[in-house]
Amino acid sequence: MLRANGYDVTIESDLCQLFSVNSSRLSEIISGTILACYPRAVRSLSNWRGLEAVRTADIRNQTEKEILSLFDLAPDQEVVNTEKEQIWREIEALPTTESDAWFPVIDKTRCTECGKCYDFCLFGVYGITNKRTTVIHPQNCKNNCPACARVCPARAIVFPKYDKSPINGGSKDDEPFNSQEMDTMYRERLRYKLQQRRAGVPLTREEIL
Numbered sequence: 001m002l003r004a005n006g007y008d009v010t011i012e013s014d015l016c017q018l019f020s021v022n023s024s025r026l027s028e029i030i031s032g033t034i035l036a037c038y039p040r041a042v043r044s045l046s047n048w049r050g051l052e053a054v055r056t057a058d059i060r061n062q063t064e065k066e067i068l069s070l071f072d073l074a075p076d077q078e079v080v081n082t083e084k085e086q087i088w089r090e091i092e093a094l095p096t097t098e099s100d101a102w103f104p105v106i107d108k109t110r111c112t113e114c115g116k117c118y119d120f121c122l123f124g125v126y127g128i129t130n131k132r133t134t135v136i137h138p139q140n141c142k143n144n145c146p147a148c149a150r151v152c153p154a155r156a157i158v159f160p161k162y163d164k165s166p167i168n169g170g171s172k173d174d175e176p177f178n179s180q181e182m183d184t185m186y187r188e189r190l191r192y193k194l195q196q197r198r199a200g201v202p203l204t205r206e207e208i209l
């Protein structure tokens, strides 16, 4: 419908991936309306790269009507089958990568700069620059592990591809903060660190320090 009404629509296979490599296309992309997952995730990703997302819509939760109203359109227009087929062809032709971009991003509207995430992560994902904690090596993050998001007391760490809120940037509290779980994670972290040390494997964070 957007295309039929003259809007320039680009389909991206992985917006997180573009942010992780700081693609030169980002500033152009975020100057438009981004239809993606949670706006808090998109805003945090944009701020991380020094950009400001102008307008975002949440395609997980907003209705078709709400999203189309951003473009002054109403969902009463038929999308003809040939257009739908063309969109599927575009989606099928999107480049695929071996693994999903999986990394944390900090919601700076919540972060208190306590440094716990920097302390916790053994893989050098976080750094501290001018007393501000930031994600410096997203590619070092271990796939599907949102551990540091659980130790953040401010619930400021977002993994956009995680399935539960607030870690995925949503507003619900599917996974409330659990101090007991935090103690367990710190113990596991210590065990892992000792194992790696015994095996003579240097941990990335120590290398950075």
Ligand code: SF4
Pocket (backbone or CB within 6 Å): 106, 110, 111, 112, 113, 114, 115, 116, 117, 118, 133, 151, 152, 153, 154, 155, 156, 157
């Ligand atoms: S643990 Fe949370 S509040 Fe503390 S520095 Fe990291 S993101 Fe910010």
Ligand code: SF4
Pocket (backbone or CB within 6 Å): 103, 104, 120, 121, 122, 123, 125, 126, 140, 141, 142, 145, 146, 147, 148, 149
């Ligand atoms: S999820 Fe694990 S590896 Fe990734 S940044 Fe957090 S602590 Fe580090």
